[in-house]
Amino acid sequence: MRLLAVAVAGFALYAxxxxxxxxxxxxxxxAVLAFAVVGRRARAGFGFGLLFGAAFLLPLLGWLQDFLGADFGPWPWLGVVLVEALFFGLAGAAMARVSRLPGAAVWMAAVFVAAEALRSSVPFGGFPWGRLAFTQAEGLFLPLASIGGAPLVTFAVALSGSGIALVALxxxxxxxxxxxxxxxxxxxVVGGLAVLPSIGTAPQEGTARVAVVQGNAPNLGLGLLYADDELRANHLRAAHRLADDIEAGRVAEPDLVVLPEQIGDWGPQRVDPELDALASRLGVPLVVGGLSEDADGGFRNRVVEWEPGRGAAxxxxKQHLVPFAETIPMRPVARLVSPFVDRFREDMVAADEPGVFDVGPVRLGVGICYDVAYDDVYRGAAREGATxxxxxxxxxxxxxxxxxxQQLAMSRLRAVEHGRAVVVAATSGVSAIVRPDGTVAQQTELFTAENLSAEVPLRSERTVATMLGSAPGWGLVALGAGALLFTWRPRRGGKG
Incomplete structure (x- = not known):
């Protein structure tokens, strides 16, 4: 019955x-997971955690099967689920051990945060998808992101759930x-309600009008690997439609235009006559993603500010590269589960510098796709003054x-975490304008060609989470690790 309950609970977390x-x-x-592991041996806790994680991640990461299944079968999907579920197993084992300590709910929540931090780091740079915090784009716990970021939101969910389990017991x-x-x-709950009034949305550095171009993409799955020209043409066409609408007075003139990832393809000189012409016609800077080969021979995924009359500025x-796609560990083995081995003959090169552009009235902080799942990228941009x-x-x-x-939910959390509006520009959706309180002002549908335009507040005040940086997360990890180590203390009489 416990096994069945834990499996159902994992699926409920996905639901x-x-x-x-x-x-x-x-x-x-x-709470069901916590109930199952309280007072149990670590081995049992590992089993329950593994089952809970698998039942959660199997449907949550179903998009991997949509992506790779037709050519590679279910094995990439199932492999990722199994590897990530192992970290839930470790969390369950640690929760079982610390559940015997006074104040068990606190320690159980803290070791779960520590397990999330571990799986967000290893292997191959980690895979933060499916953190508890990312289930909270709505609701009472989201405001806590402005104090301690995603780790504190995860801790709040786990603490509340552990508390429910202890009350039931x-x-x-x-x-x-x-x-x-x-x-x-x-x-x-009280903490989230108490922090809610402090979530600021008012402009502090004025406002800016931002346009987002979603030109759409062919729904080809892996066929998209060789559809770069079509992807680019769709977005240039959509951007010129935006220019038509501006010239006809149907859309207000923006201060900047944001295009998605992978629209450009540049060499070291950053020559792109079509983007030059588009920027000149719109008369405002473009922010556009693309792949580039640099003078050092490195291949990089980047975002470039393209200015009228000047070109690339x-x-x-990108700081966090997708394993088995943008960077390929174990290439001979990876060929069995990834089509990118043959598409990209060498790994892309990552950076470690925040992206902050001065674009008209905006100091724009940028990340690319997968970056949004990690805590450091937009923290660095906010600390560098992004508005x-x-x-x-x-x-x-x-x-x-x-x-x-799921990715949009991460963007909504980042908005609250740093007190900034967030602009999501996706090739085929979902593109969105997110307010600083995490609510969505505008949103597109999937696989449509649709442009967005909105006035957004520019904010410069740093949230507590921005100022504290990684300290809340590391503090919770230390709390969990300390509690776990304490369970191995020698007992009275010298017996361990």
Missing amino acids: GSPPRELWWLAPPAF RIRQSPRRWAGGLAAVLVP EEYV LLAVPTNNAWYGHSEMSY
Whole structure:
């Protein structure tokens, strides 16, 4: 019965994930896992955690099967799910050990944050998809992102869920025995409500009008590997339609125009007459993603600011490369599960510098696609003075799956985390304008050609999360690690 309950709970966590706005399912789903591991051996905790993670990730990462299944079968999808579920297993084992300590809910939540931090780092740079925080694009826990970023939101969900489990276990005992669990349930909720009024949305550096170009892409799956010209042509055509609308007075003149990832293809000289002509016609800077080969021979995924009459100006190079796509570990083996081995003969080169452009009235912080899943990229941009954030991305690989909506939820969390509006520019959707409080002002549909235009607030005030940086996350990791180490302390009488 516990095994069945844990499997159902893992699926319930998926059911509460975007695009569904059922954020409140996350704490009770986590509570079932916590209930199953309390007082158990670490080995049992590992098994329950593994099952919970697999039941959650198998449907959540179904877009991998949509992407690769026709050519490679279910093995890439199942392989990623298994590897990532192992980290849930480690979390379950650690939760079982610390569940015997006083204040168990706190330690159980902290070790889960530590397990998320680990799987966001290894192997091959980690895979942060499916963090508890990313289920909370709506609801009471999201405001906590402005204090401690994604790690604190994950901790709040896990703490509340662990508290529910402890109350359920001890409800028949005296109130003193379950009062701590009840506090663990309520404190994150009260904390989120208390922080909510501090989420600022008002302009501090004026406003800017931003246009987003979504030119659409052919829904070819892996066929998109060789459809670069069509992808580019679609977006140039959509951008010229935007210019037509501006000239006809149907759309207000923007201060900048954002195009998605992978629209340009440049050599070291950054020559692109078509972008030159488009920027000159629009009369405002473009922010456009593309692949480039540099003078050092390195191949990079970057975003370039393209100015009227000047051409390429400031640039940002992607910091977190997608394993088995933009960087290929174990190439002979990778060929069995990835089509990118033959598409890209060498690994792309990553950068470690934040991307911040001065574009008209905007100081624009940028990341590219996968970057948004990591905590450091937009933190660095906000610390460098970005007043608006942008996420150029190419999600056309994944068909009509939920992947784009999951990524949009990450952008919404980043908006609250740093108190900035966020502009998402996707080739085939979902493109969006996100307000600094995480709400969506405008949003496109999948596989449509549709342009967005909106006035957005420019904000310069740093949130607590921006100022503290990685400290809340590392603090929670240390808390969990310390509690786990404490469980191995020698017992009285010298027995370990």
